[in-house]
Amino acid sequence: MIPSCNVHIEIIGICLLLLLGCGLINGTETDLFCLRSIKNSLKDPLNYLSSSWNFENKTEGAICRFTGVECWHPDENKVLNIKLSDMGLEGQFPLGIRNCSSLTGLDLSSNKLSGELPPDIGTIITFVTTLDLSSNGFSGTIPASLANCSYLNDLKLDNNRLSGQIPPQLGQLGRLKMFNVANNLLTGQIPSFGKNKFSADNFAHNPGLCGEPLDSCESTSKNPRVAVIVGAAVGGVLFAAIAVIIGMFFYFRRAVKMRKKDDDPEENKWARSLKSIKGTKAS
Numbered sequence: 001m002i003p004s005c006n007v008h009i010e011i012i013g014i015c016l017l018l019l020l021g022c023g024l025i026n027g028t029e030t031d032l033f034c035l036r037s038i039k040n041s042l043k044d045p046l047n048y049l050s051s052s053w054n055f056e057n058k059t060e061g062a063i064c065r066f067t068g069v070e071c072w073h074p075d076e077n078k079v080l081n082i083k084l085s086d087m088g089l090e091g092q093f094p095l096g097i098r099n100c101s102s103l104t105g106l107d108l109s110s111n112k113l114s115g116e117l118p119p120d121i122g123t124i125i126t127f128v129t130t131l132d133l134s135s136n137g138f139s140g141t142i143p144a145s146l147a148n149c150s151y152l153n154d155l156k157l158d159n160n161r162l163s164g165q166i167p168p169q170l171g172q173l174g175r176l177k178m179f180n181v182a183n184n185l186l187t188g189q190i191p192s193f194g195k196n197k198f199s200a201d202n203f204a205h206n207p208g209l210c211g212e213p214l215d216s217c218e219s220t221s222k223n224p225r226v227a228v229i230v231g232a233a234v235g236g237v238l239f240a241a242i243a244v245i246i247g248m249f250f251y252f253r254r255a256v257k258m259r260k261k262d263d264d265p266e267e268n269k270w271a272r273s274l275k276s277i278k279g280t281k282a283s
């Protein structure tokens, strides 16, 4: 604590007051760095950020009045939520968010963001309870590291161009109450989230998703193992049918033979009884 305080005295010269003050400045500097880096990494053609995110005001809590920024306390530069929905923002997922280390919610929905999501997104926004990246142009696969965001309640990735399989690890997110990946390019098995947890709407309009709550993956015979099983089943049924036909052939042949044997005594009996009736009538 004391060496880091000395560094700040040399560099900024603000840390003359208290060790507590030094800690406070450390905490807020990283959030300032975070927002500055987000602003620098995004294209902002509608000037939402450039008109509001003014870093000239050094007063503690000034960033809490920025458009789309919510702080833990209005007079402390410690960012709680970032909500930048529908602002025409362009560019890639802003990696500077890593430095908003107390962030609990991120909403970048309905912008024109593109490119792949960072593979280590789970370490960038570890503590978020809400992540909404819906209605952008994100592509590539859904990072498995999202499974490390164990506080996630709401995860919205719908209306992007995400492809590949949904990482099975996401099934481990025990607090998820909302999960939406509709309108992407996803394929393969849906992770097991628990029965009836999310409706089919949340997975709709993807070219190749299967499994609960959609149709089971076995009905699509893309999987070679499934094809082998289906082939074996069809072969088994054919074999059984042939066996039954052969069996029936022999059964009927035997039955016909037996009937031929039985036929004569029947006829004889019939003839005899006829004769006897005729005989009684005649007498």
Ligand SMILES: *[C@@H]1O[C@H](CO)[C@@H](O)[C@H](O)[C@H]1NC(C)=O
Pocket: 029, 030, 033, 098, 099
């Ligand atoms: C931003 O975060 C990175 C990675 O956690 C860290 O190394 C860096 O020191 C942070 N920058 C500031 C200004 O806090």
Ligand SMILES: *[C@@H]1O[C@H](CO)[C@@H](O)[C@H](O)[C@H]1NC(C)=O
Pocket: 057, 058, 059, 060, 061, 062, 063, 065
């Ligand atoms: C700087 O921010 C503080 C706190 O948000 C505010 O009260 C003050 O008016 C701002 N100063 C300027 C020059 O905008």
Ligand SMILES: *[C@@H]1O[C@H](CO)[C@@H](O)[C@H](O)[C@H]1NC(C)=O
Pocket: 122, 144, 145, 146, 147, 148, 169
């Ligand atoms: C989660 O974090 C741990 C520790 O950092 C790491 O070993 C693991 O691979 C991560 N899980 C995923 C799915 O990325």
